[in-house]
Amino acid sequence: MNILMDELPYTVTIAGHTVPINTDYRTGIYFEQCLADETLDDDEKLNEILLLYFGEGIGPLITDWETVTEAINAVMWFYRCGADESVLAASESTNSGKDPPFSYEYDGGYIYSAFVEAYHIDLTEKRLHWWQFRALFLALPEDVEFSKIIGYRTMEIPAKMSKEKKRFYQRMKKIHKLPDPPDRVRLEKDLEAILAKGGDISQLIK
Structure with missing residues (x-):
């Protein structure tokens, strides 16, 4: 899908039914946190994801594992902003299109x-659609502090750089180092593995 040409989605299809999906950008962030939460078991993660995006109203549609898989795949499609999986796979193989460490x-x-400075958007007040948020997030200009921090984290310090500059960039790397860098590709693969394994739908939407 093309955000310039197509309408932003507010529903997905599950078991032949058109189902509203929670589009707020915060839901995408909660989704990532849920996947990374090691205190949740597989059923708890699936349950939390379904509730995050569809609420308890999805319960009557969850009749078998095939429906669970269809619902989670719809979530993944939405989370990936409608990107085709083959395109994503090609991007990953060339190390392009990946999120930087943040x-x-x-x-x-x-x-x-960064959103306030670049777009005059107060994220505490604005309810951006996830796809809008991601488009703006990926296009943040280089001169905002967040983009500079990403630059510090990802830059390779050349051997020929002056000692003064080396010390500066090494210090910046240390200051802005993530305590536990998230691996979003791995988290998605973990979710796919949970679906492939199957489970007991009686444990979902409780």
Whole structure:
């Protein structure tokens, strides 16, 4: 899908039914946090994801594992902003199109200030659609502090750089190092593995 040509989605199809999906950008962040939460078992993660995006109203549609898989796949399609999986796979194989090292939780203040500075959007007041948020997030200009921090984290310090500059960039890397860098590709693969394994739907939507 093309955000310039197509209408933003507010529903998905599950078991032949058109189902409203929670589009708020915060839901996408909660989704990532849920996947990374090691205190939740597989059923708890699936249950939390379904409730996050569809609420308890999805319960009557969850009649078998095939429906669970269809619902979670709809979530993944939405989370990926409608990107085709083959395109994503090609991007991953060339190391392009991947998110840089950041954490919505750890970098929350920097991301908030970046949106205010670049777009005059107060994320505490604005209810952006996830696809809008992601498009703006990926296009943040280089001169905002958050983009500079990403640059510090990802840059390779050349051997020929002056000692003074080396010390500066090494210090910046240390200051802005993520305590536990999220691997979003791995988290998605973990979710796919949970679906492939199957489970007891009686444990879902409780």
